[in-house]
Amino acid sequence: MEIDLQQAARLLDGWDDILILAHQKPDGDAYGSAFALLWALEWLGKRARVETPDGYLPGYGFLFGNYTPEEFEPRFVVTTDVAGPGLLGPLADRWANRIDLCIDHHRINNIDAAHKLVVPEAAATCQLTYEIIRELEVPFTPSMAGAVYTGIATDTGCFRYGNTTPEAHRIAAEMMEAGADYALINKLMFDTKSKGRLEIDRLMMDTLEYYFDGRCAMISISSEAVERAGVSEEELDGIAGFPRSIEGVEAGVTLREKPDGDYRVSLRTTGELDASAICGRLDGGGHKNAAGCTVSGPLERAKVQVLAAMEPNMSQESPPCP
C-alpha cells in the first residue's frame, strides 16, 4: 500500500523493536537515512537497530561512530534506500517477505512491503527521513543532522548533479545549523582519494585516446592495473564519468577488462547523442546519456567494435546550438 509522509511517521510512532535494513555496498544515503531514522526512534524511547548486508564500513565511521547493534527479535522491519530485494544480499532470505515499511527515492522500487513511501522526486532517501523526523517532532541532534547531510550531499554529488533540488539545499542549511560537521563530511566524501585510486587514475590517464575529432574520449582499465593499484570495486565507481568531463567531449568510453578477457563498456554522452542506441548495437542498453555493453577482447579488438558501433552517430554533424 502506498502511503504518504504523515502516514509513515504515524506508523513508526506506533511501532517498537524495529529493524532498519540498508542495501549492500552501502553509500552515504544508505547509512545516512538508516542511522538518522534509528536515532530518531531511539530518541522516542524505542528499541531499534540498523543492519546492512556488508555491515558497517569503516569509511563511514565518521557517521555512525563505534556502532554496536542492539540484540532483540524485531517486530517490525523497515528498509531505507533499498530499491529491490536483491540489494538486501544474504539478508533477503530472512527479511524480504517481512518488510512492513519501505522508504525510498528510486524511480523503480521492487520491494514487497506492507507500506511503501517511494518518492522519486526526493534528491535522496535522507530527504524523506528528514521529513519523517520532522513529522515525529524529534529535534535534530548533531549526529542525526550529520547523517541527513551526508545522504543529501553524496546523492547530489555535493549539490552538483541535476537531481539537486532547492529542498536539498534548504535541508542542508538546516542540518548545518543543527550541528552537522559539513566541512569534515565534505572533506571525507569529496576531497579524499586513496593512494590506490590515484594510481588507477594515473594508469588510466596514460591510456586516454581521442577519436572523431576529439568528440570521443576513450580510456581502458586492465585487470592488472586494478590488481597492481589494490583498489576495491567501490573505489572504481565514478571513473566512467571521467572521459566525458573533458572539454569538447560528447561521448566518453570506459573499457574495463573482465576476468575472462572480455571488456565491459561504459558509455556516457552529452545532449542528444544516444548512448543506449549505440550500446544497443552491441547487445547492451541503458539510458540516453548513460549505457553499457560487453565486447570481446583483446583490447584493440574491443576498441574497434565500440568505435564501429559509434560511427553512425558520430559521423553526423553536431546539431546547431539551440
Place this chain on the structure above:
Amino acid sequence: MEIDLQQAARLLDGWDDILILAHQKPDGDAYGSAFALLWALEWLGKRARVETPDGYLPGYGFLFGNYTPEEFEPRFVVTTDVAGPGLLGPLADRWANRIDLCIDHHRINNIDAAHKLVVPEAAATCQLTYEIIRELEVPFTPSMAGAVYTGIATDTGCFRYGNTTPEAHRIAAEMMEAGADYALINKLMFDTKSKGRLEIDRLMMDTLEYYFDGRCAMISISSEAVERAGVSEEELDGIAGFPRSIEGVEAGVTLREKPDGDYRVSLRTTGELDASAICGRLDGGGHKNAAGCTVSGPLERAKVQVLAAMEPNMSQESPPCP
C-alpha cells in the same frame, strides 16, 4: 565610511550612470556579483556597465552572453569583489581614486572608497549582491539568478569548502527557483576539464612522491610541462590542493618552476600542522593550513630545501585523535 546593506541599496537607488568594476583574472564571484548588480540597476531604469581589466572571458559566456558594455561617462563607480586597488590592473589609474561604493567579502580590503560594505562572513560577494537586490525590491530574472548562483557556487567550491554557510545554501535554493540553470553552471564550473589541464594532471601525477611515511605528498610542475600542455595560469589554479587530497596525507607540496629556474612552493596542510611556520623558515608565509615560499632550483635542490624545512614538524608524532 562603513555602511550596511540597507544604506548601500539606498545609495544605489539614488544614483545613475554607474560603472561597475570587477577584479583582474575574474572568476565566478567577480562576474556574478558585477552582472547581477548591473541587471538589477538596469531593471530600475538606470544606465550602467561592467568593466574588468581582462574584459569578458569566453569561459563565462554562459553567464553574461554576448555582453556589449554601454558607452557613457560614469557619474558613480562601484567595485564588487575587489580586495585592493592593485586588482584593478590598468583600470586603477583612472578609477582607483574615484570609487563611490566598494562591495566585498574579503577579510582584508584595501580599496579606498567613499562608502564600503565589506562583510567577511559572507560566503561570496554574490551573497551581498543578492541581499542588495532584495533590498532594492528587484525581482530575480533567470540571468540574475544564474549570476548569483555562479558566484556562490564557485566561491564555496560548490558548497564543499569550510566557508559554506546555511545562508549560501538558502540563496542557492532561491536562485534555482528563480530560474538559475544550475545543472549547466555546475557542469561548466565543476565538471569540465580542458585537454591541456588534463595533460598537466597526467604529467603532474608522474612526479608524485611521498615522504615522511606517506604523510607528505609532493608534486612538481615544470615550465616545459606547462608550455607543452598549453594551459593558462587560470587553468592551473587549484592544482595546489591536489596532493593534500590524498588519503593519509597531512602536508601537500606543489613545486612550480619559475622562468628563472627557481621554484614557487605551495604548501597545504591539515589540522595542527603549521604551514606558515614551515614556509617561514624559507622566508615565505601565509596561513596555518596554506602557505607559500620560493626556493632556488634545480628541482632536486628545491625538494631538499622544502623537506629540510618540514622536518622539525613532520618528525613529531601525529597528535592523538581527540
